[in-house]
Every structure is written in C-alpha cells, then in structure tokens.
Amino acid sequence: MTFGETKLGRKKRRNEAIAKVVFLGMALSMILPLVLIVGYLFHQAWPILSLDFLTAMPRRGMRDGGIWPALLGTFYLVTISLVIATPIGVAAAIYLNEYSRDNWFTRLIHLAVVNLAGVPSIVHALFGLGAFVMFAHLGRSILAASLTLAIMTLPVIIASTKEALASVPMAFREACWSVGATRWQTIRGIVLPNSISGILTGIILQVSRAAGETAPIMFTGAVFYKAIPEGRLFAYGLFDQCMALSMHLFTISTQVPEVPPALPFGTAVVLVMTVLLVNAASIALRAWLRSRKKW
Amino acid sequence: MSAPGEFSVTTRQLNLWYGRFQALKEVSVSIRHGLVTSLIGPSGCGKTTLLRCFNRVNERYGNVTTTGEIKILGKNIYDADVSLIELRKCVGMVFQRPNPLPISVYENVLFGLRIHHESGSFPKAQADAIVEQALREVNLWEDLKDQLQARATTLQLEQQQKLCIARLLPLKPEVILMDEPCSALDAKATHRIEELVMGLQERYTFVVVTHNMAQARRISQECIFMLLGEVIEHSATKDLFLHPRQERTSEYIEGRYG
Numbered sequence: 001m002t003f004g005e006t007k008l009g010r011k012k013r014r015n016e017a018i019a020k021v022v023f024l025g026m027a028l029s030m031i032l033p034l035v036l037i038v039g040y041l042f043h044q045a046w047p048i049l050s051l052d053f054l055t056a057m058p059r060r061g062m063r064d065g066g067i068w069p070a071l072l073g074t075f076y077l078v079t080i081s082l083v084i085a086t087p088i089g090v091a092a093a094i095y096l097n098e099y100s101r102d103n104w105f106t107r108l109i110h111l112a113v114v115n116l117a118g119v120p121s122i123v124h125a126l127f128g129l130g131a132f133v134m135f136a137h138l139g140r141s142i143l144a145a146s147l148t149l150a151i152m153t154l155p156v157i158i159a160s161t162k163e164a165l166a167s168v169p170m171a172f173r174e175a176c177w178s179v180g181a182t183r184w185q186t187i188r189g190i191v192l193p194n195s196i197s198g199i200l201t202g203i204i205l206q207v208s209r210a211a212g213e214t215a216p217i218m219f220t221g222a223v224f225y226k227a228i229p230e231g232r233l234f235a236y237g238l239f240d241q242c243m244a245l246s247m248h249l250f251t252i253s254t255q256v257p258e259v260p261p262a263l264p265f266g267t268a269v270v271l272v273m274t275v276l277l278v279n280a281a282s283i284a285l286r287a288w289l290r291s292r293k294k295w
Numbered sequence: 296m297s298a299p300g301e302f303s304v305t306t307r308q309l310n311l312w313y314g315r316f317q318a319l320k321e322v323s324v325s326i327r328h329g330l331v332t333s334l335i336g337p338s339g340c341g342k343t344t345l346l347r348c349f350n351r352v353n354e355r356y357g358n359v360t361t362t363g364e365i366k367i368l369g370k371n372i373y374d375a376d377v378s379l380i381e382l383r384k385c386v387g388m389v390f391q392r393p394n395p396l397p398i399s400v401y402e403n404v405l406f407g408l409r410i411h412h413e414s415g416s417f418p419k420a421q422a423d424a425i426v427e428q429a430l431r432e433v434n435l436w437e438d439l440k441d442q443l444q445a446r447a448t449t450l451q452l453e454q455q456q457k458l459c460i461a462r463l464l465p466l467k468p469e470v471i472l473m474d475e476p477c478s479a480l481d482a483k484a485t486h487r488i489e490e491l492v493m494g495l496q497e498r499y500t501f502v503v504v505t506h507n508m509a510q511a512r513r514i515s516q517e518c519i520f521m522l523l524g525e526v527i528e529h530s531a532t533k534d535l536f537l538h539p540r541q542e543r544t545s546e547y548i549e550g551r552y553g
Contacts, residue, residue: 101358171394175459177352178390179407179466180383189410190396 041272045265053266055231062225062252063259067267069228072235073242074274076142077217078210080238081149086203088150089157096158097165098187117155121215124152128220141239145221152216153206160202164195197289204282208275214246222247224255245271303328303470303500304349309363311344311353318344320524322363326517331492331501333515333532335508337547341524342504346472349502350386351379368469384411387463389473393455395447395462400439403447403458404429407466429464433457433491453484457491471495473503477510489514508548512536520544 005013042049056066092109100106128148138144168191176186192199214222222244228235236242245267253264304326311319318341326332334342347353348365351372365372372382384407395403402409404426408417417425426443430436435457439445447458456476463471473492477485492501492514505511511518511532518532520541528535528544539545 169394171390171392172396174352174388174390175394175396175462176406176410177355178350178383178388179410179462180380181406181410182380185410189406190398194397 045269048262048266070243070248074245080146085150093161125216145217148216164198307364312360331515332517333511336521340521386470387468391475401443429461433461
C-alpha cells in the first residue's frame with residue numbers, strides 16, 4: 001500500500017481549496033461595507049471633528065457650529081424610553097417564560113409581540129401622535145417621543161429577554177421546586193442571576209435602535225431647532241421638545257441649503273460611533289458576566 | 296391488615312392523563328415507611344410519572360389531569376388545604392442528572408432552608424452546623440469541608456449527586472424520591488450512592504425509579520413492577536425476583552422485553 005493520491009483525490013482537493021476561498025471571501029465581504037462606511041464618514045467629517053463640535057450649539061441657521069442639543073436630546077430620548085420599556089418588557093417576558101402555560105391566551109400574547117415587532121416605525125409614529133401627543137395631552141414633548149420609542153422597542157426587549165430566560169437549564173428550576181421554592185423564589189434566586197447577561201445585552205442593543213430611528217420621534221417630540229444652554233446636562237425638561245441626532249442629520253442634509261458637507265458627515269460619525277460604542281460595551285458586559293458564571 | 300403508620304405513601308385508584316394519553320391506570324400502591332422501594336419497568340411504563348405525582352411536580356408540566364387519591368403520612372395531597380410548599384419540604388426529590396444550583400456548595404445545602412425562612416433568621420454558627428451535618432450524612436464533609444465556597448456545578452458528578460441529596464436533608468423530609476439517581480454516574484460512583492441510600496434508609500422512606508434491575512435487587516426491600524401505566528406486581532424484592540407471581544413480571548426480569 002502506498003497511500004498515493006489518485007486522480008479523483010487531486011480533483012477533490014482542488015475543489016476543497018476553491019470552496020474554502022469562496023466562503024472566506026464571502027465572510028470577509030461582510031466587514032468590507034462597515035469599514036468602507038466608517039472610513040468614508042471619518043474622511044469626510046475629519047475637518048470638523050473636535051470636542052467643541054459635540055458641545056457647541058448650531059450657528060448661522062445650522063450651517064456652522066456643533067450638535068450639542070441634538071446629542072443631548074438623543075440621550076434623553078433613549079434613556080427615558082428604555083427606563084419605560086425595560087421593566088414592562090422584562091416583567092412580560094418573565095410572565096411568558098416562567099408562569100404562563102401554553103394556551104390560546106399566551107399564544108395571543110406571542111402573536112401580539114411578534115406583530116408589534118414587525119410594525120413599521122412610521123406607523124409607531126402615527127400611533128404615538130394619536131395616543132400620547134393628542135389623546136393623552138402630552139403634547140409634542142420628550143415624554144411623548146420616549147413613550148413612542150418605548151412602544152417600538154418593547155416587543156424586541158420581550159423577545160430577547162424571553163430567550164435569555166429560556167437559556168437557563170430547566171434542571172435548575174426543578175431543583176428549586178423540589179425543595180418547595182415558589183416560582184418567584186426560583187426566578188429571583190436562580191433564573192434572573194443566571195440570565196442577566198443575556199437580558200442586559202438585549203436591552204442595550206435596543207439603545208442603538210432607539211437612537212437611530214427618526215420617524216417615531218419626528219411627529220411626537222423632535223424639532224428642527226431648539227436653543228438650550230451649552231454644556232448643561234439638565235437642559236431639557238420632560239415636556240420640552242428636543243432635537244435629536246437622527247432628525248438633525250436628516251434636517252441638515254435635506255432641508256437646509258448650503259450646509260458645508262463636513263457638518264452632516266460629522267453628525268453621522270457621532271451617531272454611528274455612539275451605536276458602535278454601545279454595542280461594544282454590551283459585548284464586553286456580556287463577556288464579563290459570562291466569565292463569572294459556569295455550569 | 297397493617298396499621299396506617301406503617302405506610303408513608305399510599306395511592307388509591309390513581310389515574311393520570313397527559314392530554315388524552317393515559318399514563319397511569321388505577322394505580323393503588325402502599326409504600327412502607329423506612330424502607331427503600333424501587334419502581335421498575337420498561338421505558339414509558341409510567342414509573343417516573345408515578346414518582347413525580349408524590350410531590351405533585353407533574354402539574355408544572357402543562358396539560359395533566361389526575362383522578363384518585365394519594366395519601367402521604369395519611370393526608371390526601373390533593374386536598375384543597377395542602378400547601379405545595381409544605382408538601383415538597385416533606386417529599387424531596389433527586390433527579391436523574393445531578394442538578395446542584397449554580398451557587399456555592401454551602402448555599403446549595405442551605406437553599407431549601409433559606410427559602411422557607413425570613414431572610415437573616417439563621418445565625419452563622421447555626422447555618423455552619425446545619426451544613427456540616429448534612430454533608431456528613433452524605434459522606435461529603437471530608438471531601439468538601441475546605442471548599443464549601445466552591446461553585447457546586449464544578450464538582451465531580453458523584454459529589455454533585457450527593458450534594459443534591461444533602462440539599463434535602465436540612466428540611467427534614469419524610470420521603471425522598473429518586474429518579475434514576477445513578478444513571479449519569481460510573482460504576483464506582485453508583486456503588487457509593489447506593490451505599491449512601493442504604494445507610495440513610497431507616498430515617499427516610501426512599502422511592503427509587505431505576506432501569507437497572509440489579510440495582511433494584513441491591514438496594515430495595517420492596518419492589519413495584521409497572522407496565523403500560525399499571526402496577527403489575529408489588530412485593531418484597533427477593534420474592535419479586537425469585538418467585539414472581541405474574542407471568543409478565545417474570546418475562547420482564549428474564550429480559551424478554553424492556
């Protein structure tokens with residue numbers, strides 16, 4: 001026996017090599033758009049990027065100056081919407097995963113969650129306008145816009161939290177029940193501590209989604225321009241209108257003539273980097289929490 | 296007939312359905328106090344289902360209907376005034392795959408007690424004594440006394456399973472249910488778990504589901520043979536294996552099906 005390569009074997013080896021290169025190429029092409037987008041944005045925005053750009057008011061009819069009110073407005077909207085959506089979403093997910101049985105009622109809730117997640121953001125915007133701005137008399141305000149964003153992020157938070165809860169092995173729950181623990185004791189003592197990393201990741205990922213949306217806040221609380229004191233964190237009140245990064249980007253790119261191109265690109269860089277940083281933070285947080293749990 | 300105190304668990308005409316499928320049919324058994332009783336039978340015969348009835352944990356798994364009566368220490372556990380929490384303190388369960396909680400060894404042993412008491416009601420010294428006693432009873436104290444703060448899920452499987460038994464003891468259970476407690480373990484570990492059960496048997500009533508007929512012969516004084524949801528034969532283990540009264544029992548123990 002010589003174990004020499006046959007003709008068919010050579011052909012197979014060649015095909016194997018080709019397949020590997022093709023698949024590798026496809027995988028690499030996934031990073032290419034991201035690198036190109038970020039690179040292009042930075043290249044275009046370079047002249048304007050500075051700390052001052054972040055903390056200054058727009059000037060000369062938004063053709064100069066910084067993005068401070070938009071940055072702060074986005075921060076307000078995202079924070080308040082998540083403060084509203086998180087407790088509701090996590091509680092609903094706990095009910096669905098830990099308490100409910102499989103019957104028509106819970107299937108109805110699942111159906112509602114899935115469909116709510118699929119509703120286009122412009123429809124959320126109209127709903128927010130009708131429900132919060134007009135019906136609840138909140139007016140066009142940060143609160144109304146945050147509530148609209150909360151409704152939009154809620155189904156995804158429910159779904160991701162439910163998935164995180166479901167990843168905790170059933171055996172742990174059985175162990176708790178078999179010594180007489182109630183469901184709530186089981187959830188608080190064992191299920192939540194072991195799923196918190198997944199729950200947090202799901203919530204943090206919604207930060208980027210809420211920060212990026214324009215439509216839901218456009219009708220409900222975001223404005224083209226709002227003068228606030230520079231550099232003060234508590235410049236907005238709950239019932240004020242506010243500027244927001246996504247809306248600002250839309251405004252200065254399409255609605256205002258003769259804006260120097262570095263300005264919208266600078267705004268885009270801030271928006272994209274915020275999203276990337278938040279996502280990176282969530283990955284780091286998850287890795288850290290995972291490293292502390294082992295089973 | 297014998298005095299009522301003799302039996303820890305008695306069932307009368309117990310029927311159980313999963314949806315439309317009837318998993319237990321007219322089961323009437325009396326399980327003696329302070330003995331090891333094994334439940335044997337081929338897969339799907341209802342032995343695990345019967346076991347899970349005794350602490351009513353079946354009910355957590357969806358569409359289950361039960362009729363009939365189960366008395367534990369003379370009390371029907373389907374009565375409206377029975378608290379599941381108190382029932383499960385009295386009737387502990389050990390699972391097929393060791394399932395220590397992902398917390399320290401120390402906290403695993405105390406877990407049951409902690410959830411049944413107001414927080415902070417144990418002085419440290421008392422808690423230490425409880426942990427030591429429970430671990431000594433399952434022969435783990437010498438192995439683990441220096442790693443009480445280790446995460447229980449990092450222990451060897453045998454130690455994990457012993458810990459799962461130790462976890463029940465501070466609650467002072469009357470009955471300990473075991474669902475194939477050794478099927479995830481190797482031969483040596485199996486042997487030591489069996490010894491442990493035999494050592495503890497006088498203080499607790501054990502009901503052990505097993506696939507392993509040799510194990511049933513080694514550890515149990517009484518044996519219940521089930522087939523297709525029915526109890527076929529219940530007698531002293533040595534009688535059941537040496538002189539089975541039923542044709543189907545002898546066919547099973549001779550290995551003609553299973």
